[in-house]
Amino acid sequence: xxxxxxxxxxxxxxxxxxxxxxxxxxxxxxxxxxxxxxxxxxxxxxxxxxxxxxxxxxxxxxxxxxxxxxxxxxxxxxxxxxxxxxxxxxxxxxxxxxxxxxxxxxxxxxxxxxxxxxxxxxxxxxxxxxxxxxxxxxxxxxxxxxxxxxxxxxxxxxxxxxxxxxxxxxxxxxxxxxxxxxxxxxxxxxxxxxxxxxxxxxxxxxxxxxxxxxxxxxxxxxxxxxxxxxxxxxxxxxxxxxxxxxxxxxxxxxxxxxxxxxxxxx
Amino acid sequence: xxxxxxxxxxxxxxxxxxxxxxxxxxxxxxxxxxxxxxxxxxxxxxxxxxxxxxxxxxxxxxxxxxxxxxxxxxxxxxxxxxxxxxxxxxxxxxxxxxxxxxxxxxxxxxxxxxxxxxxxxxxxxxxxxxxxxxxxxxxxxxxxxxxxxxxxxxxxxxxxxxxxxxxxxxxxxxxxxxxxxxxxxxxxxxxxxxxxxxxxxxxxxxxxxxxxxxxxxxxxxxxxxxxxxxxxxxxxxxxxxxxxxxxxxxxxxxxxxxxxxxxxxx
DNA sequence: CGCGCCGTTGATCCCGGTCAAGTTGCGTGG
DNA sequence: CCACGCAACTTGACCGGGATCAACGGCGCG
Numbered sequence: 001x002x003x004x005x006x007x008x009x010x011x012x013x014x015x016x017x018x019x020x021x022x023x024x025x026x027x028x029x030x031x032x033x034x035x036x037x038x039x040x041x042x043x044x045x046x047x048x049x050x051x052x053x054x055x056x057x058x059x060x061x062x063x064x065x066x067x068x069x070x071x072x073x074x075x076x077x078x079x080x081x082x083x084x085x086x087x088x089x090x091x092x093x094x095x096x097x098x099x100x101x102x103x104x105x106x107x108x109x110x111x112x113x114x115x116x117x118x119x120x121x122x123x124x125x126x127x128x129x130x131x132x133x134x135x136x137x138x139x140x141x142x143x144x145x146x147x148x149x150x151x152x153x154x155x156x157x158x159x160x161x162x163x164x165x166x167x168x169x170x171x172x173x174x175x176x177x178x179x180x181x182x183x184x185x186x187x188x189x190x191x192x193x194x195x196x197x198x199x200x201x202x203x204x205x206x207x208x209x210x211x212x213x214x215x216x217x218x219x220x221x222x223x224x225x226x227x228x229x230x231x232x233x234x235x236x237x238x239x240x241x242x243x244x245x246x247x248x249x250x251x252x253x254x255x256x257x258x259x260x261x262x263x264x265x266x
Numbered sequence: 267x268x269x270x271x272x273x274x275x276x277x278x279x280x281x282x283x284x285x286x287x288x289x290x291x292x293x294x295x296x297x298x299x300x301x302x303x304x305x306x307x308x309x310x311x312x313x314x315x316x317x318x319x320x321x322x323x324x325x326x327x328x329x330x331x332x333x334x335x336x337x338x339x340x341x342x343x344x345x346x347x348x349x350x351x352x353x354x355x356x357x358x359x360x361x362x363x364x365x366x367x368x369x370x371x372x373x374x375x376x377x378x379x380x381x382x383x384x385x386x387x388x389x390x391x392x393x394x395x396x397x398x399x400x401x402x403x404x405x406x407x408x409x410x411x412x413x414x415x416x417x418x419x420x421x422x423x424x425x426x427x428x429x430x431x432x433x434x435x436x437x438x439x440x441x442x443x444x445x446x447x448x449x450x451x452x453x454x455x456x457x458x459x460x461x462x463x464x465x466x467x468x469x470x471x472x473x474x475x476x477x478x479x480x481x482x483x484x485x486x487x488x489x490x491x492x493x494x495x496x497x498x499x500x501x502x503x504x505x506x507x508x509x510x511x512x513x514x515x516x517x518x519x520x521x522x523x524x525x526x527x528x529x530x531x532x
Numbered sequence: 533c534g535c536g537c538c539g540t541t542g543a544t545c546c547c548g549g550t551c552a553a554g555t556t557g558c559g560t561g562g
Numbered sequence: 563c564c565a566c567g568c569a570a571c572t573t574g575a576c577c578g579g580g581a582t583c584a585a586c587g588g589c590g591c592g
Contacts, residue, residue, distance in 0.1 A: 161357045
């Protein structure tokens with residue numbers, strides 16, 4: 001599975017900048033959810049003690065059946081969760097971008113899916129007990145983690161709707177919109193453009209179609225002026241129209257909690 | 267949406283028996299995950315203070331966009347989560363059976379999906395603050411709730427694989443196996459038989475196909491001797507074969523934590 | 533220079549969707 | 563008691579989105 005993806009996220013440099021204060025992205029994302037006090041934030045900074053692991057594109061970070069030993073906080077690059085069937089079929093069931101957290105190891109149990117690097121990645125390998133201490137000390141952080149998990153769960157439900165009821169073109173449109181929105185919220189890319197390091201095969205794995213049909217659908221979208229996909233970058237000429245095509249409803253990302261910051265911070 | 271389902275879970279009587287000690291099923295399910303101490307269990311019993319709500323079949327328990335005000339602990343009957351598209355298409359994205367918990371309200375935010383009763387249901391309407399107090403007092407319970415949520419998430423991932431890569435027949439087979447296993451683990455039904463109050467339309471909503479094709483697929487399964495579905499009961503003559511057809515792998519339900527009970531209890 | 537990954541396109545097939553028309557069975561009201 | 567209505571289930575005929583199989587071009591890298 002090791003390979004060498006030619007264009008490893010041009011924006012990595014920016015990610016690194018954002019992570020100058022290394023856990024800031026996680027703090028931002030947790031903060032958005034529940035509102036953190038100064039003490040909560042300082043407690044979070046202890047995560048910086050965790051080692052930073054680097055892996056090449058296409059590396060398997062954790063395989064189905066493994067007992068994961070660390071909680072992973074993505075620092076740069078993209079990764080995905082995926083599941084296999086014994087006859088070779090497989091489906092991507094989730095996407096990690098920088099700032100995303102994988103809590104699989106937080107409550108120990110064998111993995112029911114695998115995690116693979118889509119690009120070269122780096123992540124903090126956080127020992128579960130470190131997180132556990134943190135949560136015992138600052139219960140609000142535990143709530144924040146539950147929040148994180150609930151949002152991940154919510155995205156999965158939208159993907160279920162995607163795979164169950166949207167057409168191939170609608171699925172791809174929906175995925176593209178979700179992508180710019182999530183990346184935008186995390187501080188990468190604008191409202192209508194972002195990095196897109198996935199191959200067409202990767203994209204087919206995400207959308208539950210075949211690579212061939214993925215190619216044809218992309219051509220159609222290109223001809224319709226819905227998206228442009230060149231040199232590992234995604235451009236959306238008319239986001240409003242793409243959202244219409246995708247029947248996109250942003251409610252499932254729960255990105256609108258900013259107003260509630262006031263409640264807990266002090 | 268109100269209707270009158272003729273056969274409201276013959277086993278309700280048994281459910282009621284099981285709930286003689288009303289939260290026992292929740293305790294069992296949480297206990298399986300993390301192991302609870304005597305104090306944890308006694309704390310859980312405070313949930314009995316929550317009011318027991320009854321709703322008819324086909325009632326909407328919570329609608330997309332609502333701000334849910336209570337955490338729901340299913341006591342009897344079946345319910346499901348579902349999502350709609352503006353043009354009328356919709357997809358079931360999760361199933362509630364007795365003992366299941368919906369934490370949507372635990373961290374307040376508008377619902378990104380709806381919850382509907384598939385049969386007459388009753389559930390405990392737990393005020394979030396009650397749960398919050400419980401968790402602050404007994405952090406282990408917070409961990410148990412996170413566990414619950416992680417397993418729910420895991421089931422959703424398996425459903426993603428289902429919708430993305432399994433054929434109609436495989437999906438239905440997989441759903442049936444999951445059902446007997448989950449119901450069995452919750453103490454309802456045997457390894458090869460259980461209640462099945464869903465209509466073919468409900469089943470089509472779950473499996474992401476049309477009711478017509480659902481009917482034909484059921485016929486095929488019946489002819490193959492894979493399942494029998496009569497008078498709201500599901501019978502599986504040869505569970506092993508059905509599992510093979512479904513390419514079923516039980517790892518995602520994480521039902522094998524019993525051995526770890528010892529760790530925390532005292 | 534050649535191999536392998538990625539993207540692209542054509543030809544053909546088939547699973548599952550769509551439309552339409554029954555049938556069955558139960559609950560309700562005359 | 564029967565008539566009616568409606569929801570669930572069933573089946574047939576046809577269609578089409580997407581899968582499958584196969585081939586080829588571009589290009590980065592060893």
